[in-house]
Amino acid sequence: MSINVNLAAYLRQYAADKENVSVNGQTVRECLDALIKQYPKLKDQIFDKDNVLLPYVSVFAGGEIAYAGKLDKPVQDGATINILYIIGGG
Amino acid sequence: MLTPEEKIRYDRQIMITGFGVDGQEKLKRARALIAGSGGLGSPAAIYLAAAGIGTIRIIDHDKVELSNLNRQILHGDKDIGRKKIESAKEKLGQINGSVQIEALHETIDENNVDELTAHCDVIIDAMDNLPTRFLLNKAAIKHRVPFIHGAVYGLEGRAMTVIPGETACLGCIYQGAPPKVKFPVLGTTPGVIGTIQATEAIKFITGIGELLTDRILIYDGLKMKFSEIAVKRNPECRYCGKMNI
Numbered sequence: 001m002s003i004n005v006n007l008a009a010y011l012r013q014y015a016a017d018k019e020n021v022s023v024n025g026q027t028v029r030e031c032l033d034a035l036i037k038q039y040p041k042l043k044d045q046i047f048d049k050d051n052v053l054l055p056y057v058s059v060f061a062g063g064e065i066a067y068a069g070k071l072d073k074p075v076q077d078g079a080t081i082n083i084l085y086i087i088g089g090g
Numbered sequence: 091m092l093t094p095e096e097k098i099r100y101d102r103q104i105m106i107t108g109f110g111v112d113g114q115e116k117l118k119r120a121r122a123l124i125a126g127s128g129g130l131g132s133p134a135a136i137y138l139a140a141a142g143i144g145t146i147r148i149i150d151h152d153k154v155e156l157s158n159l160n161r162q163i164l165h166g167d168k169d170i171g172r173k174k175i176e177s178a179k180e181k182l183g184q185i186n187g188s189v190q191i192e193a194l195h196e197t198i199d200e201n202n203v204d205e206l207t208a209h210c211d212v213i214i215d216a217m218d219n220l221p222t223r224f225l226l227n228k229a230a231i232k233h234r235v236p237f238i239h240g241a242v243y244g245l246e247g248r249a250m251t252v253i254p255g256e257t258a259c260l261g262c263i264y265q266g267a268p269p270k271v272k273f274p275v276l277g278t279t280p281g282v283i284g285t286i287q288a289t290e291a292i293k294f295i296t297g298i299g300e301l302l303t304d305r306i307l308i309y310d311g312l313k314m315k316f317s318e319i320a321v322k323r324n325p326e327c328r329y330c331g332k333m334n335i
Contacts, residue, residue: 006317009246009310019313055266056220063304063320065263082319084306086264087243088220089273090130090280 245311
C-alpha cells in the first residue's frame with residue numbers, strides 16, 4: 001500500500017529536504033520504519049533509544065494522533081501520515 | 091454603546107458582513123489575555139488594540155533585550171532594559187488610548203495561572219516555552235475559555251484555536267516538550283501567526299466566520315504556503331479527555 005508521509009519543516013533536513021515521502025506499509029509503524037529505511041537520520045529525531053516515539057513528535061493518521069503504543073493502527077492505501085515535531089517558539 | 095468617534099474609527103470593520111455595530115460593541119466589552127509580549131504577543135496585541143477590544147491583559151516577566159528586536163515589534167531601541175509590559179503598555183496606548191491595558195509583570199506558573207486567566211473572554215498563547223503553553227491550555231480547559239495557540243520556529247509557524255470541551259486542545263495533539271533551547275526565528279513568522287491569533291480572537295468575540303478548530307494551520311515561509319492537518323479530540327487527552335464529547 002502506498003502511503004504519503006508529510007514531514008514537518010524541522011524534520012526535512014534529515015530527509016534530503018523532502019516535504020513528502022511515499023512509503024509502503026500496512027500500519028503506522030510499518031510506514032515509519034519504511035520512512036526511516038529511506039532516511040536513516042530521521043530515526044533519532046522520531047524514536048528514542050528504545051524505539052519508542054519521542055514525546056515531542058506527533059504522528060497523525062486520518063486526523064487521529066497515533067501515540068507510542070498505538071502505532072499498530074492500520075492505514076489505508078493512499079492515506080496521508082503527518083509527522084509534526086513540536087515547536088514552541090514565540 | 092459606541093461613541094460617534096468610535097463609529098468613525100471602526101467604520102471599515104463595522105462594514106464587514108456580520109460584524110456591524112453589534113460586533114464592535116462585543117469587542118468593546120471583551121477582555122483578551124495575551125500571555126507574552128514577544129514575537130507573537132506583539133502583533134496580536136497591536137491588532138487587538140487597533141480593532142478596539144475593550145481590555146487587553148498582557149503578561150510578561152522579561153525585560154527588553156537587544157536580541158528581541160528583530161521580531162518583538164512592541165519594543166524598540168529605547169526600550170532596552172525596560173520591563174516588556176511597560177513598553178507594551180506605552181505602545182498600545184499610543185495605538186489606541188481607549189483600550190484598557192492590564193500590564194502584569196508576572197511569571198505564569200501553577201500557583202497563579204488560575205488568577206491570571208480569570209475573567210478573560212479569550213486566551214492568546216504567545217509564550218516562548220512549551221511548559222507554560224501546556225499550563226495555560228490546562229487553565230483554559232478548566233475555565234472553559236477559548237485558547238488560541240500559536241508557535242514559531244524559523245520560518246515555520248503554527249496556529250490552532252481550542253474551544254474547551256468541543257474541539258481538540260494542545261494536549262490532544264502534543265504529548266510532551268523537548269528541552270528548551272534557543273530557537274531561530276525570522277520576525278515575519280510570528281508576525282503572520284500573531285496576526286492570525288488576533289483574527290481568531292476577534293472572530294470568536296464577534297461571532298463571525300469559522301474558527302481554526304480541529305485543524306492545525308501550518309505556515310511555511312520558506313515555501314510560502316499554508317497547509318492544514320485535520321485533528322480530532324483525543325478521548326485519552328490528559329487535559330480535556332474527561333470532558334464530555
